[in-house]
Amino acid sequence: MAEAQLISGELPRTLLPEPAAGVYWTQGCSRTLERRPSAIRRRPYDVLAYRLQLNWVELLTRTGTSPADRVFRGVNTIVVRIDSANVQAIVLDAAAMTIDTVTVNGTPIVPPPQPVGDALTIPLPSVPSPADTLTLRIAYTSRTSRNVGLHLYPKGYYVGRGPAGDSVVVEERIAYTMSEPEDARYWMPCNDAPYDKAQAEIRVLVPEGFEVASNGWLEERRQHPGGVWEYVWRDTVPIPTYLMSVTASRYAHWVEYYERPDGSRVPLWYYVWAPDVESPDTSGARYNARYAFRSVPRMMQAYESYFGRYPFVKYGMAAVQPFAYGGMEHQTMTTINRSWLRGFAELGIAHELAHQWLGDLVSCATWNDIWLNEGGASWSEALWLEWAQGESAYLQRMRRFRDSYLEGMPGVMELPLYAPPMSQLFYYPTTYAKAAWVYHMLRRLLGDSLFFPALRNYMERHRYGSAETEDLLESLARDVPAPPVPWRTFFDQWVYSAGHPILEIVPSVSALDGNTYLVRCLLRQRQEGTAVPQVFVMPFVLRFFGRSGERFDYRVITREREQWVELTLPFFPDSIGLNEEDVLCQVSVAPVSVREPVEGSGALLRVLPQPVVQEGTVEYTLPRSGQVALEVVDILGRRTVLYTSFGQQGRYRLPLHRAHWAAGVYQLRLWLDGECVATTLLQWQP
Numbered sequence: 001m002a003e004a005q006l007i008s009g010e011l012p013r014t015l016l017p018e019p020a021a022g023v024y025w026t027q028g029c030s031r032t033l034e035r036r037p038s039a040i041r042r043r044p045y046d047v048l049a050y051r052l053q054l055n056w057v058e059l060l061t062r063t064g065t066s067p068a069d070r071v072f073r074g075v076n077t078i079v080v081r082i083d084s085a086n087v088q089a090i091v092l093d094a095a096a097m098t099i100d101t102v103t104v105n106g107t108p109i110v111p112p113p114q115p116v117g118d119a120l121t122i123p124l125p126s127v128p129s130p131a132d133t134l135t136l137r138i139a140y141t142s143r144t145s146r147n148v149g150l151h152l153y154p155k156g157y158y159v160g161r162g163p164a165g166d167s168v169v170v171e172e173r174i175a176y177t178m179s180e181p182e183d184a185r186y187w188m189p190c191n192d193a194p195y196d197k198a199q200a201e202i203r204v205l206v207p208e209g210f211e212v213a214s215n216g217w218l219e220e221r222r223q224h225p226g227g228v229w230e231y232v233w234r235d236t237v238p239i240p241t242y243l244m245s246v247t248a249s250r251y252a253h254w255v256e257y258y259e260r261p262d263g264s265r266v267p268l269w270y271y272v273w274a275p276d277v278e279s280p281d282t283s284g285a286r287y288n289a290r291y292a293f294r295s296v297p298r299m300m301q302a303y304e305s306y307f308g309r310y311p312f313v314k315y316g317m318a319a320v321q322p323f324a325y326g327g328m329e330h331q332t333m334t335t336i337n338r339s340w341l342r343g344f345a346e347l348g349i350a351h352e353l354a355h356q357w358l359g360d361l362v363s364c365a366t367w368n369d370i371w372l373n374e375g376g377a378s379w380s381e382a383l384w385l386e387w388a389q390g391e392s393a394y395l396q397r398m399r400r401f402r403d404s405y406l407e408g409m410p411g412v413m414e415l416p417l418y419a420p421p422m423s424q425l426f427y428y429p430t431t432y433a434k435a436a437w438v439y440h441m442l443r444r445l446l447g448d449s450l451f452f453p454a455l456r457n458y459m460e461r462h463r464y465g466s467a468e469t470e471d472l473l474e475s476l477a478r479d480v481p482a483p484p485v486p487w488r489t490f491f492d493q494w495v496y497s498a499g500h501p502i503l504e505i506v507p508s509v510s511a512l513d514g515n516t517y518l519v520r521c522l523l524r525q526r527q528e529g530t531a532v533p534q535v536f537v538m539p540f541v542l543r544f545f546g547r548s549g550e551r552f553d554y555r556v557i558t559r560e561r562e563q564w565v566e567l568t569l570p571f572f573p574d575s576i577g578l579n580e581e582d583v584l585c586q587v588s589v590a591p592v593s594v595r596e597p598v599e600g601s602g603a604l605l606r607v608l609p610q611p612v613v614q615e616g617t618v619e620y621t622l623p624r625s626g627q628v629a630l631e632v633v634d635i636l637g638r639r640t641v642l643y644t645s646f647g648q649q650g651r652y653r654l655p656l657h658r659a660h661w662a663a664g665v666y667q668l669r670l671w672l673d674g675e676c677v678a679t680t681l682l683q684w685q686p
Helices: 057-061 296-307 338-342 346-355 367-389 391-406 428-446 448-461 469-479 487-494
Strands: 045-055 072-082 089-093 097-104 119-123 133-142 149-153 158-161 167-169 174-178 198-207 211-214 217-224 228-239 246-249 252-259 265-272 315-320 334-337 362-364 465-467 502-511 517-525 539-546 551-557 562-569 573-578 586-589 604-613 615-622 626-633 639-647 650-656 664-672 675-685
Touching (some): 045 057, 057 198, 089 133, 097 119, 119 133, 174 315, 198 211, 198 246, 211 228, 211 265, 246 315, 252 296, 265 296, 296 367, 296 448, 315 338, 315 346, 334 338, 346 367, 362 367, 367 391, 367 428, 391 428, 428 448, 448 469, 465 469, 469 487, 502 573, 502 664, 517 539, 517 573, 539 562, 551 562, 573 586, 604 664, 615 626, 615 664, 639 650
Parallel strands (some): 045 198, 265 315, 315 334, 362 465, 502 586, 604 675
Antiparallel strands (some): 045 072, 072 133, 089 119, 149 174, 158 167, 198 228, 211 246, 217 228, 252 265, 502 517, 517 562, 539 551, 539 573, 604 615, 615 650, 626 664, 664 675
16 A cells, blocks of 8 residues: 555654644543452561572483482572461472471471472471561472473483474483472472562582573582582572572583673673584574574663663573473573574564563562563563564564464453463463553553653562562552553453454445535444453544545544444545554454545435345435446455346336345445445344
């Protein structure tokens, strides 16, 4: 389509306190802001710190992966602050392990308690007072029998065929942890809940030649007798258990930097197998880590421009294989699938980096709120493309998210973003694609000048903490108290409910004096489902196009299931569209005439009765003799010829009975010698 002439001016991307010229605003309904109850189920304590010691020497020296080969010993010293009165025991999460010893503030608990199910209950020697601090030292033996929490693979393990037909195997023995959502309990006793963030120190013993990648900063690397090396990683800012990680293998390790204009810099630590470090091949036939990571400094620059300064002491990536996922945003040390090193996973790398702000700096407080993490990082993929390539690349990515979401039909019409079933926690159409659109719609609703400062304020208010969906709502309301759509309405319909608007637009055009036209459009919302709002209150922009390139934008907030819009235009609207780039929706528009009916033709066309129930009558008048055709056009533009013949000047009546038509609104067109001389609407009810 050629560039259209703009009549009304582009719709501003910022919040409009007053209607702009040529753009009409209908104010939506308002609802009070009332916080929903929290879903956090707090235990009567707060973990302040984990000091974890893992002995992986034998684990990595062995060559097999049987249950006996997977055994390792660990000690977790957990500092907790008591938050409630009359606490007589501390309940932790622990699975697939034997507890060897337990002390509380140095006092042994004899015999040491053992996990029952996934719970480890430690009786306290005395009842502490609220605000008291306890130090729990738990020595344990991990006994996982499968790859859950702790993943272990031998050197030479066959993975499969690569994209170039190459045989892919594990290059070196590897052990790594993967805890999201609640698998940290399989490799350490802990409070395995995302709301409870704590400082973490992780000490790992490994055989000589093995490298260890983990969270925070590498405080120390020292050699012990017998060729044993100890790595000490310390994260000085709080971290939830699902973001704690340890990866160990015979890695090649190097450091690069993201350098800011002010001279400060962020270290970028990379861990990959030696054959994967670099290659002249950039076709994807071979692994090439330096090529795959080439854009990370620019990605960090982009995200700092949107979200603010990178919040941690370093960023890193450790490649693992096999891996059931593309990447996992472990705080400061993302775990990625080795396949990404082939150089075709730029958006995956961008996604995980963005999580360091949306997911790590501010973590979801419960798994009900996982959309905050995954939607934010998915939307950030489009932000990276926008920063690197422009708005068209951003919109293209958002369209792909729309397609991915709609591919989940009809299931997505019953699955809200908030509180998905655990089995569908990472269901891509909703948790990732639709959630990305929620961020996008918030941006469009407010405009960049309001939205990005509000988003940065939200992250600052919950910095190094966790947040629920209601915290984002309240933070936005604090910064933008009067949005076009009330905050409670927006979140109730897009986050707490399922589905999306399915709109049908039925236009009717009448000629007025002075080359102006009266346009009436019926906006009908047709979405259905027990979890779907009957009405989505959202700003929509109707776009009217003329055959000579004219364009007019009309902005309205829908607030009823069926809503009429009426306006006058200085041109005949050849076609009508909607701002589908701003709102996640499906739209069908009953077609208007491809060209304006011949002025003064004297042709008349009508349908009786309206609506037609099974049978009706078409009446038309021909101003002259000629070749006649009657056709019906449905809302998708599909044409059906009802009648064709040569007709004499005069008046005609035809019976109308098409029982196979679906109920709906159609357009009836009268053609005379190849010209459309009259149109009317046909409301059909079989």
